[in-house]
Amino acid sequence: MGSKTSIDVDSGRPTYASDFIKHDIEEAVFLGHPALDNLVNTVLALSAEVWANRRRGRIVEALLKEQGITAEMIENYRPSAEDEAEWDADRARFVKATLRPLMRNGRLPIETDYDDKS
């Protein structure tokens, strides 16, 4: 297990916190390769963020409903040409950012030198 360490926060006030023994969870590999564990961490974090945004959307819709804008109106909304253009560009950016990394065809193990790329 880790050695003792401490946490600093941006304040000059007393915190009454003490040194503690850091857990080594950041070094755990359960799925055979650290990149796989990291990927699951990212997937879960993304999943949480997506839900958080969906929940916010529900709140916004609930408030809009109080003002007479219904879920049916949202369902039936017809984007304008300007909406479509803007959203298409955002969609392209989002899809590329999230999926392009999966297509990477890495082949060089870490020990490969400059002249040895056969």
Add this chain to the structure above:
Amino acid sequence: MINRRSLIAGTATLAGTSTLAGREAAAATEGLLDLEPRGSLGRMERMPDLMLESLHDYTAGFRKWHREASRMAGQRVMQIFKENGIDPNAPRSTQEVLELIGKDPVVAMSGRLWLSNQQVTWSAIEDRFNAEADRYLEEMESYDKRGPGTLELNPEMTIPDHTAYEIHIQPGGYVGHPFAGHLYHYGTNSFYHGIYGEGNVQDEIHAGSANKLPLPADGKVKRILDLGCGIGQLAQGLKARFPDAEVWALDIGGPMVRYGHMRSVDLGLDINFVQRLAEDTGFPDDYFDIVASYLAHHEMPEAVSKQVFAEAHRITRPGGYYYPIDFRSGRQARRRRTAYGEFRRWWDHRWNGERWSYEFHGMDFEGEMEKAGLILQPDAPEVLRGFGIRHGVKV
């Protein structure tokens, strides 16, 4: 508390544009800085922003779902044992079980997902409070010397290593993070979704336990101690039940008792919080009518547990009792434990930061209470559903 209609009308200040709105202005006139940018839900101050609350909502939902993932992993384990012609109920060393199932993708993924969710749980809260550390520390400072109740902090005391681990992989553990109380309170609310399928937002689980604790035989309850109190939720339940009693709450975590005191002041509960060791409380002999603890012993080494039993016996008056609420273990351990159950217990100890839980489950808990002089009362009530009966009277 933000007014939603005036929000739409544009006449109110948006809470999101000022992270320190809400009751701050009103509380400031009383000398207390009470930061509740989004108000409260009953006893629980809402998380300071919607994003954090929504991330936490996710983690609670995850915990409910993960019971299914864990069942699937358990079924996979049974399948592996069957494929290998091994009896899953036969006693087996942890190492053997690890070799058999540790690398199975379904089992490994269940564990990985659980820990990833745990890490999201903590990091979201930590980042939020750290971002305004000075303001939230100022808030706690404004409560430190205020009543009702009192707060005793001992920043110069030696903090023993056994208390300094990151239990539940909570950043800094109970002693090492300035906002340990905030982390613990908001984070563990999510835990209860995985155990009972519901949260503990109104401290209802602690209140339920406080209400079920038996009276001493003579009915006299003048002084009570919550030993290893964390943020004092059991103490708060006990003070509500026994408003005329002198209630003390003890924990080694300075930030934990500090947060507990702050919350108790907000709740109007007169509780004396002290930062001391459970195995060396400093209280006089025969001082308390009731000493209770809530899920404390599985977070201390066996040797310290024994010291705590002895200390609890010493400070309890004859006729009073010590009731250490904790996981079923020792003579009350569930009789049949599968190989997967053993694996999960080890895994929880190793990767979920339950540093001492393995020792706890191997200890003769009731026997050690008896050795300390506590007379067990097997007919006493189970004060936390599924956690057994540990009522030890001092004669």
